[in-house]
Amino acid sequence: MPWGSARSGESSTASPAGRYRGILDSMDDLYRDYILEHYRRPHNFGVLDNPTTSYEGANPLCGDRITMMLGIADGIVREVAFTGRGCAISQASASLLTDEIKGKTVAEVEKMTPDMLLDLIGIDISPARLKCALLSLDTVAHALADEASADEASADEASADEASADLASAAQEEAGAQG
Amino acid sequence: MAQIAAKPAPAATPAATPAGTPAGLDPYRLRTDFPILGTVNRFGKPLIYLDSAATSLKPLAVIEAVDGYNREYSSNIHRGIYELAERATGAYEAARVSTARLINAPEAAEIVFVRNATEALNLVAYSWGRRNIGRGDTIVLTEMEHHANLVPWQILVQEKDGDLEFIPITDDGLLRLEVYEALLHLRPKLVAFSHVSNMLGTINPVKQLTEMAHAAGALVLIDGAQAVPHIPVDVQEIGADFYVFSGHKMLGPTGSGALWARRELLEAMPPFMAGGDMIREVHLRRSDFNDIPYKFEAGTPAIAEEIGMGAAAEYLMGLGMDNIRVHEQQLAAYAMETLRREVPGIEIYGPEAPYRGGVVAFNLPGIHPHDVAQILDRAGICVRAGHHCTMPLHERFDLAATARASFNVYTIPEEIDALAVGLREVGRIFDREPGRPV
Numbered sequence: 001m002p003w004g005s006a007r008s009g010e011s012s013t014a015s016p017a018g019r020y021r022g023i024l025d026s027m028d029d030l031y032r033d034y035i036l037e038h039y040r041r042p043h044n045f046g047v048l049d050n051p052t053t054s055y056e057g058a059n060p061l062c063g064d065r066i067t068m069m070l071g072i073a074d075g076i077v078r079e080v081a082f083t084g085r086g087c088a089i090s091q092a093s094a095s096l097l098t099d100e101i102k103g104k105t106v107a108e109v110e111k112m113t114p115d116m117l118l119d120l121i122g123i124d125i126s127p128a129r130l131k132c133a134l135l136s137l138d139t140v141a142h143a144l145a146d147e148a149s150a151d152e153a154s155a156d157e158a159s160a161d162e163a164s165a166d167l168a169s170a171a172q173e174e175a176g177a178q179g
Numbered sequence: 180m181a182q183i184a185a186k187p188a189p190a191a192t193p194a195a196t197p198a199g200t201p202a203g204l205d206p207y208r209l210r211t212d213f214p215i216l217g218t219v220n221r222f223g224k225p226l227i228y229l230d231s232a233a234t235s236l237k238p239l240a241v242i243e244a245v246d247g248y249n250r251e252y253s254s255n256i257h258r259g260i261y262e263l264a265e266r267a268t269g270a271y272e273a274a275r276v277s278t279a280r281l282i283n284a285p286e287a288a289e290i291v292f293v294r295n296a297t298e299a300l301n302l303v304a305y306s307w308g309r310r311n312i313g314r315g316d317t318i319v320l321t322e323m324e325h326h327a328n329l330v331p332w333q334i335l336v337q338e339k340d341g342d343l344e345f346i347p348i349t350d351d352g353l354l355r356l357e358v359y360e361a362l363l364h365l366r367p368k369l370v371a372f373s374h375v376s377n378m379l380g381t382i383n384p385v386k387q388l389t390e391m392a393h394a395a396g397a398l399v400l401i402d403g404a405q406a407v408p409h410i411p412v413d414v415q416e417i418g419a420d421f422y423v424f425s426g427h428k429m430l431g432p433t434g435s436g437a438l439w440a441r442r443e444l445l446e447a448m449p450p451f452m453a454g455g456d457m458i459r460e461v462h463l464r465r466s467d468f469n470d471i472p473y474k475f476e477a478g479t480p481a482i483a484e485e486i487g488m489g490a491a492a493e494y495l496m497g498l499g500m501d502n503i504r505v506h507e508q509q510l511a512a513y514a515m516e517t518l519r520r521e522v523p524g525i526e527i528y529g530p531e532a533p534y535r536g537g538v539v540a541f542n543l544p545g546i547h548p549h550d551v552a553q554i555l556d557r558a559g560i561c562v563r564a565g566h567h568c569t570m571p572l573h574e575r576f577d578l579a580a581t582a583r584a585s586f587n588v589y590t591i592p593e594e595i596d597a598l599a600v601g602l603r604e605v606g607r608i609f610d611r612e613p614g615r616p617v
Contacts, residue, residue: 003206003509003592016207016593019225023558023597024604026222030557031550031608062549062565063579086579087547088609132549 031088032123039088044098048081053147057139059131064090068098068139072147075106082139087132089125094136096120101140110144112137203502206591212238212494213589224559227594232377232405232538232585233563234427237487244490245432248483255479257456271482274489275472281429281492281500282403282422283413284439291438291445291472292485296404297327299423299438302475303400304331306448307421308369314340317367319397321346321354321383322575323376326568328402332371346372348575352379352529359388363395370397374406378569378583379529380511380538382410389418398444404428408587409507409536411500414439426488429495430587434481435488445471452477495588503588507537510586514539514595521599523606528581537586540567543602546609548582554605560598 048054051069058065064086071079080098084091100120101109117137118125125133210216213236218226228236248270254263256271272287279287293299308331312318318332322345336343344367346359354372363370370392375382389399400421406412408429414422421444426435440448450457450468454477459467468474495503512532518525524544529535543551552564563583566573573580584598 016591017596020227020593020597023224023227023560024600026224027554027557027601027604028608030554036609062547064547087549089550089553126553129549129553 035092038092038095042095046081053143055143090132097136204506220559227560229584230561231587240494241487241490245483245487270486277489277492291475293436295425295436296423302451306451308335316341317365319367319370321372352381367397371400373402375536377405378567380535410504431488431491432484435484454478522602540581540583548580551582
């Protein structure tokens with residue numbers, strides 16, 4: 001045994017092995033069943049044939065990736081679907097969010113705040129994971145902004161360019177935030 | 180509920196300690212030197228710190244060295260003509276001597292104190308690089324570099340219209356030396372590589388790489404951030420030209436680090452930052468620069484931190500770098516064996532233990548490493564998840580991210596057992612059917 005007699009098989013809490021007994025009992029509370037269920041069998045997962053707007057969002061730092069597709073008619077989100085891959089929190093968040101916004105008016109969806117989505121997710125999200133949790137909402141917001149600028153584009157094409165330039169610089173900022 | 184198995188360790192790797200030789204390092208005893216190992220997390224779980232490649236824990240010897248400066252002789256160096264200032268200067272310069280001894284530098288004056296390995300790399304890129312790299316000049320790097328040994332060179336060659344070439348790696352995470360040989364025909368000005376990879380754990384054959392580079396007329400820079408804390412490093416034996424490392428990864432404080440370079444290189448290099456302490460004479464329109472290393476230490480340096488780094492160097496030398504290497508090689512072998520046996524489906528990246536430092540990057544099938552790390556955190560287990568500042572290396576393996584466990588002198592096999600049990604539990608949480616207890 002490379003570490004000599006100090007590496008004992010004792011299970012008393014004084015021994016190194018004993019000290020780590022029972023460390024697992026708080027692991028289970030974080031990822032609740034419904035989160036894992038949304039991760040494994042996400043709702044609204046797939047593609048729309050003719051979305052009126054779509055957007056691919058990503059967290060380059062962790063490799064989370066979500067494409068949101070919306071079918072909007074008369075100012076209402078009639079259809080919504082997403083594809084993507086990434087951590088359980090990002091994918092469950094997208095599943096929950098798509099359930100939530102289906103049938104809502106665009107104005108209602110635009111008013112959704114990060115806190116509203118976090119309430120929907122309903123588990124403790126540590127600061128380092130906020131980006132994962134909020135990627136879905138961010139992607140929906142970008143898709144709606146694209147839709148809005150596409151509507152305006154018939155009147156003024158320049159504004160769409162501006163919006164996509166904004167998105168590009170926002171994405172760049174995000175990518176540069178950590179090394 | 181699964182428990183940490185209280186079973187004897189499996190037979191160790193046929194490893195570095197000859198049979199019958201008593202272990203040179205007692206990790207159980209030295210753990211009492213690290214006060215943080217006595218702490219617990221918000222759920223009352225003891226700290227299982229497996230992220231030493233990001234930063235190491237600090238022993239009392241280092242904590243007290245920093246504290247002693249702040250409490251007893253806090254004053255500026257190289258200036259004051261009074262007892263406190265002389266003490267501070269003496270301690271700061273003694274730290275330089277200790278740091279030089281740790282890597283067997285020929286003289287302490289060749290050690291430039293910087294904030295970290297990143298700053299040392301930038302110093303060389305800005306000072307040596309801007310004077311010596313020109314249009315069409317090539318710098319050879321490797322695919323496994325930390326961003327710190329990549330981005331400064333990207334900026335340099337973009338500015339100077341030079342070129343970067345990269346030594347590729349095998350699927351096992353070893354450098355492909357036959358391609359390196361071919362790249363050397365490009366007559367690069369500089370070859371820069373990590374001594375130990377922070378993701379794969381690969382220990383590169385630095386002496387061989389250096390000899391090959393010198394034969395082709397290139398200078399050699401080695402990023403030793405992941406080597407100096409873990410394996411014996413002798414810059415003279417390697418024959419390197421530049422060697423950089425961080426204090427905070429070698430049990431020292433954050434904000435401490437060192438650049439070593441051969442005297443004649445440092446003397447020929449222009450200053451990187453200008454200001455106080457780096458000058459001999461200043462006139463309104465010109466200045467004469469100080470001798471090395473002070474020429475590169477403009478302004479008041481991180482005095483307390485470098486004194487702490489000196490204490491860390493002494494602590495490491497006291498344990499014996501050979502002993503540390505044996506311990507960590509055994510840990511790496513034990514970790515790979517244990518995780519492969521106990522954790523279904525685990526994928527481990529990088530070479531086998533003899534070529535590996537105390538770093539094990541892995542993934543669980545179908546589970547994002549952020550989820551792995553997040554759940555392990557609840558059990559008090561700290562692992563890194565992400566790209567570990569090696570995005571090109573992750574691209575090379577077509578990975579978005581990995582989880583990484585990394586070790587140090589205070590790591591014990593029971594912590595690896597706990598990791599294995601924790602990972603099995605993560606797998607079980609993700610596999611279970613809804614509504615059923617784990």
